[in-house]
Amino acid sequence: MAINSITVEKFIAKIQIEPKAGFELLAEIVEKKSTISRGDLLGVFAEMEEAAIFLLENGHPLELGFFGSYYPVIEAKMVDTPEEVTTKTIKRFKVIFKPSKFLKERFKKVTFVLGDNRVREVHYKKKK
Structure with a gap:
């Protein structure tokens, strides 16, 4: 990263993803x-x-207790009149997950440990 044309190294923590459960x-x-x-x-x-x-x-919408809720939503094209609204103006259907208050509070208490002391080089694409 360059600040005022001076290259500066920066580092950031990264989560270690475990095998999918x-x-x-x-x-x-x-x-x-x-x-x-x-x-x-x-x-x-x-x-x-x-x-x-x-x-x-x-x-x-599907509420799963302490886990949270799933909400069905659509993405649709905006049109000028109600008559223009058809199923063809719907681009896609998707589901949004919202964690419960309990889960959000629980996640605030997550503790972190450094897996090892190795620092790895960060690779990123430069903005054009």
Whole structure:
């Protein structure tokens, strides 16, 4: 980075992403803390997934307790008159996730540790 034509080095922390966790790992964790089998949990998770998708596709916001909420939204083209509004003016459907207040507060308490003491070079593209 250059400040007043003087090159200055800058450094920033970067998260270490762990392997992706899915229904299998969730089922293993919940199984150990309950009387429900891993297989039953996976079945429930699969049905919950189908039900959640159906609800979102049909315009229902989905609240998942302490986890947060999913909101269905569309991106649409703006037109000049109500008569011009059609399904063709809809560009795409997507879902927005909003964490719950509980989750936001919980994330504020996350502690950080330095994984190692190695500093790595930062590679970035220069703006044109």
